[in-house]
Amino acid sequence: MSQENVEIVLDQYAATNERDFERVMSQYADDVELVAREPWIQTGRFRGREAVGRWFGDWLSTFDRDARFDVKEARELPTGAVLIIADHHARGRASGAEVHGTVVWVYRLREGKITRVEGFPSREEALEAAGLRE
């Protein structure tokens, strides 16, 4: 089951790169929750598939159409959650400025659906939240 969860989350990124947002949305549970904290500008807790989809849709809309993610690390944590470290490359939608960076998200799943997505400022903080230190 655990590798299956990793594959489901990886498919989120593949689907996003393919602009298949229907597939992205289908992987969220109805009661999915998103926790976005610093350094995201739009921080907070967002509940439900629609709110979570809108949050990611808003973020992606800051980029041009060529934005893509390269997953650098995908692993199951001892808690059963899935850690994803991904680089993103894009240009600002209106500014045209080149933007790139790294995102760190931890996903929880239930019966093959994503129930929680939590962002962290760094890999270290994500691991620490899971009770791990490397």
Place this chain on the structure above:
Amino acid sequence: VSEENVELVRRAIEAFNRRGVESLISGGFYSPEIVFDLSSAGIPGAGVYHGLDEVRAFFEEDWFGAFPFEEWEIDVEELIDNGDQVIVMTRQRGRGASSGVAAELELANVFTLHGAEIVRLEVYRDRERALEVAGLEE
């Protein structure tokens, strides 16, 4: 001159709080060749913006177009005079227009000035890094 730079930065932030980025541009606070570097702030989706058009587009369309805020205010917590640079520790607050969710960011800003204009603004997540960049390690 450095005191004037501090005062200019203080007025620039007040202007931004009143009317957003347009007041900085129309008020002549930013040099036409401004470099606004958010690449070290760790904000996903933010980069380096060159010139007034890119800076305006970033604020009004790239980010705040996607995540509209009812309000966005910068509180100055510390302001350090460093000659042609001014280092400003800020707490920035907003509230999402559609979500109603409050947002808060602590950012350290290194302003570089030349001829009574801001020519460069670099933004960092932490005070130590900003001071290091400005050659003011504690």
